[in-house]
């Protein structure tokens with residue numbers, strides 16, 4: 448079987464048209480949706496992701512600013528500037544780019560962002576709401592994945608979904624969203640025995656690890672849907688996912704490429720969450 452390619456970039460473009468209309472309506476109503484990004488240090492990959500977010504907000508009419516902090520910033524100073532943004536009525540969304548410098552406690556930072564401005568969906572209150580199926584900001588990458596599956600009419604109900612990776616920002620929440628939609632979910636991670644056997648039993652395989660080509664066709668069931676979240680920069684400067692795309696595409700029914708798969712959807716859902724924050728609403732996680 449030759450797989451259908453899930454075109455995240457094209458879907459992202461289509462969704463951004465609706466977002467642009469929403470922003471224009473909000474602006475007519477006197478609300479200028481605004482996202483503030485905080486970045487600490489000068490990791491080139493983080494800088495490049497933030498530029499991607501800036502470009503996407505500009506394209507859709509969302510107002511954007513970035514607060515650049517030195518890597519040596521104290522945790523207290525970082526938390527103080529988040530508290531200031533929490534009180535600033537012109538700021539609807541706050542995103543602190545991860546990873547943070549090692550001396551800063553990531554969890555303290557996330558918990559300081561007001562849950563109503565947490566457009567990343569990382570605050571424990573928002574995670575708790577997601578877990579209990581209440582309205583909330585969904586984390587952008589898992590939200591983008593669910594949106595892609597829906598757009599391609601891929602039903603998850605009753606299917607075996609295997610998630611490789613259990614991070615708080617990708618693996619865990621995407622598994623929870625799949626479970627909310629009646630998939631049977633298995634999580635795999637670095638301590639999993641027989642990972643290949645689990646992967647090969649997946650109807651839907653989500654890889655969120657960060658290891659180039661760790662999954663090849665041997666670990667894929669005929670007709671499986673493959674969602675590759677991995678972003679790995681190779682020595683030649685090119686980007687690749689966790690899945691060996693060409694061999695996997697021979698067995699899968701659907702597959703996301705890297706780049707132009709999950710990445711553009713992540714940014715689109717951030718735009719959507721920011722507009723939603725500006726409207727003072729949140730979503731239903733069910």
Ligand SMILES: NC(=O)C1=CN([C@@H]2O[C@H](COP(=O)(O)OP(=O)(O)OC[C@H]3O[C@@H](n4cnc5c(N)ncnc54)[C@H](OP(=O)(O)O)[C@@H]3O)[C@@H](O)[C@H]2O)C=CC1
Nearest residue numbers: 588612613614617636637655656657676677678709710713
């Ligand atoms: N496209 C997009 O929009 C986004 C892409 N990414 C990319 O997705 C990937 C994952 O990101 P993130 O979740 O933040 O990463 P983390 O590093 O936080 O998590 C990686 C996960 O992979 C697991 N893992 C590591 N090695 C293995 C292995 N050999 N076998 C099985 N599991 C393993 C880890 O297990 P353990 O828990 O046991 O350590 C961990 O759960 C990265 O490449 C990142 O760049 C991330 C965010 C957005």
Ligand SMILES: Nc1nc(=O)c2c([nH]1)NC[C@@H]1CN(c3ccc(C(=O)N[C@@H](CCC(=O)O)C(=O)O)cc3)C=[N+]21
Nearest residue numbers: 496499543544545546567587706707708710711713714
């Ligand atoms: N607080 C926080 N929120 C995040 O959402 C967050 C974060 N920190 N830290 C890093 C990860 C990573 N991430 C990506 C977003 C878009 C692309 C993306 O657009 N990728 C393009 C390619 C980009 C390129 O060519 O460099 C693509 O896949 O086509 C990738 C990765 C968000 N993250």
